[in-house]
């Protein structure tokens with residue numbers, strides 16, 4: 001079974017070649033040398049002797065999929081540069097950046113010093129590397145340094161603490177699993193499964209990479225002698241029956257030297273609200289899954305159930321491993337969808353920021369939709385879809401930004417079909433046209449010069465008609481938002497409509513409180529879309545907006 005699993009993972013392109021892995025090691029060796037050069041040159045600038053400057057050291061650590069040993073051909077290397085106390089974050093974005101720019105291997109570089117975790121993203125010898133920096137309150141960083149001592153966290157600022165957390169958590173997970181190789185293969189399989197089933201995305205309310213890693217690690221702890229195939233089978237069986245919100249932990253939660261919050265449901269009501277808590281093992285312990293909502297929990301649980309029943313058959317040879325990794329059917333599953341359009345009449349960079357902001361608020365819309373009695377499930381899709389529109393004049397640009405052009409009755413379904421097809425074509429990757437804005441024309445001709453960027457997010461809705469019939473307070477409401485966006489109503493029967501104006505209005509307001517929001521540039525709009533009928537052999541229940 002285990003051999004067949006590895007073969008299937010290979011067939012699915014999970015592993016990269018030995019040659020490519022060797023290239024990653026070479027890149028990391030060069031980055032280690034650059035980190036030392038960086039610390040040395042800052043030390044000399046600060047009047048240290050050549051000897052002291054060399055002894056100041058500097059060391060790189062990795063985290064993310066590379067450190068966990070579950071990286072594939074497209075993975076980046078998440079790298080932490082640890083520096084002594086006399087080297088600052090400003091130096092990282094000045095001195096270290098200049099050192100990088102001097103290297104002939106450098107192909108791309110983007111610095112984001114004001115991010116939540118300040119970061120330099122580079123492409124070096126064709127490999128993507130995310131570089132973050134942490135300054136410790138010690139004068140020297142020797143190559144023998146490890147980050148497991150929590151006293152190293154003393155006197156650090158929040159950004160340094162956050163930067164260190166990734167490596168500390170990953171190191172601790174690896175330390176706590178009985179057999180690293182068993183864990184790594186099992187995690188590769190679970191990651192692939194979660195990606196294919198579209199339940200891998202922290203920002204959308206599903207577990208992210210670290211949370212899935214901790215779940216697999218916990219199963220490895222429970223079955224220290226098992227091989228990967230068995231771990232996967234137990235993973236589904238145990239988690240399918242797990243009595244949430246009992247937390248998944250790899251070790252007891254530790255106290256520590258800082259005045260920071262450690263996850264504690266007895267003390268904090270917010271922690272009590274976590275539905276599927278998965279707790280990070282390194283001090284200060286946090287819940288890696290605080291984004292999970294009632295809806296995403298239901299989706300995750302139904303996928304675990306599917307996995308458990310498939311695994312029962314896979315383990316006795318009745319089915320191949322490939323069946324576990326069959327793609328999700330999100331765009332076929334629901335009768336009703338909401339499409340959330342975030343658009344900018346500006347630059348691609350402005351759109352990236354705006355769509356990122358809208359994406360980060362989307363969970364709030366899901367939570368508010370869940371409040372509505374007749375909405376059984378509001379299922380956010382894990383990926384967004386980007387488009388570039390070329391418009392002839394301001395009027396057309398406004399219509400596109402308001403979603404009118406995209407979501408007129410005739411094109412709404414076409415939009416969903418486009419999405420389904422793009423999804424089918426491009427399994428894992430993001431469907432984006434931002435990269436080649438010059439060549440791609442979505443609406444109109446190249447003569448149309450005004451550019452509007454749109455990013456669309458989808459939420460599948462499961463609606464309980466019985467509950468609707470009972471709820472007398474629902475009335476037919478036509479709601480025109482301040483942005484001129486359209487009516488947010490669902491006709492579910494001749495005289496019944498589902499009013500979602502309250503969640504949408506709150507969501508709009510939440511997005512528009514963004515300090516950089518500019519009403520001449522940014523637009524946000526929610527529209528309803530019905531499933532494309534060609535994909536639905538059974539006829540859709542005979543209730544549509546047109547009939548009402």
Ligand SMILES: Nc1ncnc2c1ncn2[C@@H]1O[C@H](COP(=O)(O)OP(=O)(O)OP(=O)(O)O)[C@@H](O)[C@H]1O
Pocket residue numbers: 063064065066070071072074075076077078117130166209210
């Ligand atoms: N937006 C973010 N906010 C906070 N932490 C993040 C964010 N993005 C990434 N991280 C941290 O960086 C780690 C690595 O992220 P990354 O996106 O590179 O995924 P990965 O698990 O390494 O998978 P891949 O193989 O695709 O690189 C995450 O586990 C998380 O700790």
Ligand SMILES: [Mg+2]
Pocket residue numbers: 064065066075076077078
């Ligand atoms: Mg990564």
Ligand SMILES: [Mg+2]
Pocket residue numbers: 064076077078130
């Ligand atoms: Mg990364």
